[in-house]
Amino acid sequence: MTKAELIDNVHSSIDGKSKKDTAAVVQATFDALAGAIKEGRFSYPGFGTFNVKERKARKGRNPRTGKPIQIPASKTVGFKPAPKFKDAL
Numbered sequence: 001m002t003k004a005e006l007i008d009n010v011h012s013s014i015d016g017k018s019k020k021d022t023a024a025v026v027q028a029t030f031d032a033l034a035g036a037i038k039e040g041r042f043s044y045p046g047f048g049t050f051n052v053k054e055r056k057a058r059k060g061r062n063p064r065t066g067k068p069i070q071i072p073a074s075k076t077v078g079f080k081p082a083p084k085f086k087d088a089l
Contacts (some may be wrong), residue, residue, distance in 0.1 A: 006024050049082075050079050054074075056077055057072050
């Protein structure tokens, strides 16, 4: 699903708002979600939990040349689905 498809889907389920207002609400929702995840975690009952995961520095290999390289530590976002959501899949 693309951003435009999400906006269309949300817009069709609410009354009295313009598509532009719906797009602003969707954007504000994702901005708030991103801010909560940056703080450490975001949990939505029945859907799942997003949290920040830290990866340690590690050794890797350049696939093109085969030479060993050092991969720096980094952060990523992890998602754990709620049991109801996971069972529905």
